[in-house]
Amino acid sequence: MGVLTVISTFASLSLIANGALVRVADFGTNPTSLQMNINVPSKLAAKPAIILALHGCGGTGEQYAQMTKYNTLSEQKGFITIFPSTKKDNNCWEVNTAKGLSRDAGGDNQGLASMIKYTISKYTADATKVFVTGTSSGCMMTNVMMATYPDLFAAASCYSGVAAGCLAGSPGASPQSADPACANGQKVKTAAEWGVIVKAMYPGYNGSYPRLATWHGTSDTFVHYKNLAEMLKEWSGLMGVEFTKNATDVPQSGYTQMVYGDGTKLVAYSAKGVGHTVPVHEADDLVWFGL
Template identity: 25%
Template sequence: MKSGIVSIKAVLLLLCAWLAAGNAFAQSSTGHWDFGLYGNLFGSREYQVWVPAGYEQSKPLPVLLVLHGCVNGPNLMGEASGFNDVADVEGFIVVYPRQNVTANPTRCWNWQLPINQARGSGEASILAGIVDAVKTGYAVDPRRVYVTGISAGGAMTSIMLACYSDVFAAGAIHSGGMYKGATTVSGSAYALLAGSIYSPESNGKLAWQCSGSPSPRLLPVLVFHGSADATVNPVNGQQAVRQFLQTNDLADDGLDNDSVKYVPTSTVAGQVPGGRSYTVKNYSYGGRTLVQDYLVHGMGHAWSGSTSGLPFTDPQGPDATLITWLFLKDQLR
């Protein structure tokens, strides 16, 4: 129970800090957008970088790669999530790649295609290249690079965590699915409707094998899903939890020996005042929370806690943006 309570308290403390320092923040400079383009043999993608208020070239900052969902893009994703506001206060760089309409007519990341599910290949290689470009162009702490995304971006987040554990210190999957939850377009349609046909344990091993790191490491992962999600069946979130627990079971000692177990070490019930209830399952290993699973009761396919009024957001849920950052910020690669 301790891990979940600490997270909730941390959210409240951070909110209080914002209110107390409001006048100072209002008087200080705000962050700004930079724009970039990265390409390799597999194509090119535009991206936008939110450079936070007070950025200094002499002070390396964490980086958060944020992957939008379908029919979306950097500006809407930034507004819906509110990560830029958090970045201005907390001091981190936010990177928003944009999917090309030529690659997918609805701007979904093509997470279900095998070419994009491997290290150094397809869209995964482009996204990794964007991260490298940001590391070159800005003052970045390479130990504190993170990734998150929603829906198709959430499924793509699983790929980046699986295949680039040497790049990302941790990640958060919102309304997405596990690594290789589907390997065909028709298979992805079924997975969205009813969950993947593949075993999370088998895919956990595939994720471990994809890393390419000489010594794959334990990878903290946050999973966020609504219990009433009719676009991405909530079972996909459960499968992502199981898959990354299996991946971590292999990563801790190279053996499939259940050293990291699919049994929560604590379960916490929460309630947003006047809003939705939620359940948090914590899976701890080695004295820290390795996987954290948020299920928001009654929420559909949405970014939880967003007050932007944009589609695919739900203001009644817990603040997924603050919860995500608080989970990620202290993780080191």
């Protein structure tokens, strides 16, 4: 047995000992063959909350679990985490196709919704405390989940992504394979135009949309900073809130919090000098989620 194999085996055993991710094979409708990885903490809360955490392009759910602190916080607070994986288009989420931008139409989003429904049922989780977050492509899918399954989620957080529908019709879901206009911040629309796009993803829906806290770096050249403005136009219009104020050095030096309305539905964080991607702020996410 080689040294790398020993290290890998030890790491795997450590993960198991720490109650980390477990693969779920059959969680319901899964049209794009996603992998479901779940972490159920040793001290599970009564009617636990759920966080669906979505990796970026080239990543996996297992890697995103190790990169972030959600599982550690889960052990402290008793919520369940789901770290799914997609294996197509450079492991980028399907945020560009007609089926992927529709409800129950056979896209990645339908499989992700199945994971949520399975977890609520199996663990008697609190359906009013389901949250979604993600980085880069995961942030893009977070926006799509908000648009196509708004009734499943109470709130969302999002790091360095684009508005729901920005990549619609693109030949690929990743910045490398997609029409670069979206990633370069050249898909500029009004709030009303974005609203029409989102409404078309779930026709007839008249309910509220999940609360959103979104983060973007001013020096992001991979998914251009201009995309933050488009995302804010999209959701401020749908939520019926307008920009209110900026708060400098929140939550840390060099970050500016952009508040919409009374700050309970939509906030953004502009990270000065930060590229792709903004580091995940798990503690701030939990405050936003009310956990």
